[in-house]
Amino acid sequence: MDGYTAALTGMESGERGPGPQLPGKPWGARVWKLCGALALLALCGVAALLFLCHSQTQAHGIENNEHQQHLKHISTNVRAAIHLHGEFNPEVRNSSVLWRDGDGHSFFQGGLRLVNNEIIIPQNGLYFVYSQVSFRVLCSSSGGHTNRPISHTIMRWSDAYNDRKPLLSAIRTTCQRDAESNGRSKSWYNAVYMGAVFSLEREDRLWTETNLLKDVDGEDEKTFFGVFAL
Known part of the structure; x- marks a missing residue:
């Protein structure tokens, strides 16, 4: 009876014990996930830069080829x-x-x-x-x-x-x-x-x-x- 009375008294006074804790993710896993995201962004940036360089190289190559063709056309059309x-x-x-x-x-x-x-x-x-x-x-x-x-x-x-x-x-x-x-x-x-x-x-x-x-x-x-x- 004394125990039961003490329990009631505690409940009436509003005291509560620690409730159940939700399971959380470890800190190391979050770090690895952040690093993976940063690495992915870096790879995307490098890919974009390489694509831009390749496009410019192709454009310069086409321009140079057109220039050479133009010079060849002029040279072949020179009257002897x-x-x-x-x-x-x-x-x-x-x-x-x-x-x-x-x-x-x-x-x-x-x-x-x-x-x-x-x-x-x-x-x-x-x-x-x-x-x-x-x-x-x-x-x-x-x-x-x-x-x-x-x-x-x-x-x-x-x-x-x-x-x-x-x-x-x-x-x-x-x-x-x-x-x-x-x-x-x-x-x-x-x-x-x-x-x-x-x-x-x-x-x-x-x-x-x-x-x-x-x-x-x-x-x-x-x-x-x-x-x-x-």
């Missing part, structure tokens, strides 16, 4: 052409003007080139071939140039017929009767120009043959030789 400046040089064979590809307005492109004072044709096709030689002759009734003609010829060598043949040729008469004035010699100026379209083949060689080479005027753009593809 060559323009040479000429002058007399006693060290060159006696029948030819010395041609230069690096003086004045001279240039070459598209495969046409100057080799051993000859123009080499890069491929089969139609070409406009032209040349001019200017002369300054000292005329005198007692001199050897009196009424002596000047001549200029463009020659061609082709493997198709394994021979050399003239492609263009022109002749001018020098020293008119009034060339001598008051018993003194007089200079006579003239130019021989020629040009025409020809069907040429790969590895054809073109060169010139000119007489009176010592009288050739080698000033800029007075004597020239050129070819361009049509």
